Amino acid sequence: MLSEALTKALSEQVNAEYYSAYLYLGMSAYADREGYKGIANWFFIQAQEERAHAVHLYQHILERGASPVFTDIQAPPASFAGIKDVFEKVLAHERGVTARINKIASMAAEEKDHATYNFILWYVNEQVEEEKNAGEIISKINLMGNSPALLFHLDSELAARTFTDPFAGGSA
Ligand SMILES: [Fe+2]
Ligand SMILES: [Fe+2]
Structure with missing residues (x-):
């Protein structure tokens, strides 16, 4: 059974x-x-992945015999100062998510909740990827000086991304 503190933290992560x-x-x-x-x-695919994360966390709460606590989802910003600004905000956001995930991992370790600790390690690794991906895109934009030609190239590159369910193989 999940502790009240971990139920709250994981529920907040569903919201996040x-x-x-x-x-x-x-x-x-x-x-x-x-x-x-x-x-x-x-x-669009990034959003699909985040929804898969939310459902996966929700399922862990249920599997451990607890009830998720739902709260309001904040509205995102409606406008940005260009594509570079967008990716800089992605990196800042993902760093914040990493801090939240690390906090849950620390809580699970302190409580000796090995099942939750093992579960959340998938997210610890996922956050390394998330920060790396955003950082690499920002580096590309910086290298080419945020030029329209680079953004056109970047646009073609990112058009190739397809969605694969991160948990399709039953991982984590
Ligand atoms: Fe996520
Ligand atoms: Fe993410």
């Missing part, structure tokens, strides 16, 4: 994942409006 999905859907809409269909595609 839905907020991430909302944030990335907003970024997808922004990119689409600006004419960057490939970048819009990347964010």
Whole structure:
């Protein structure tokens, strides 16, 4: 059975994942409006992944005999100062998510809840990827000086991303 503190922390993480999905859907809409269909595609898939994370966390709470606590999902920003600004906000957001995940891992370790600790390690690894992906895109934009030619190239590159369910193989 999950402790009350971990139930609260994991429930807050369900909310945070839905907020991430909302944030990335907003970024997808922004990119689409600006004419960057490939970048819009990347964010649309990013939002799908975040929703999969939310459901996966929710399922862990139920499996451990607890009840998730639902709260309001905050509205994401509606406008951005360009594509570089969008990805800088992604990196800042993902760093914040990493801090939350690390806190849950520490709580699970302190409580000796090995099942939750093992469960949350998947997210510890996932956050390394999330920060790396955002950081690499920002580096590319910086290298080319945020030029329209680079953004066109980046748009084509990000158009290739497709969605695969991160938990399809029954991992974590
Ligand atoms: Fe996530
Ligand atoms: Fe994420």
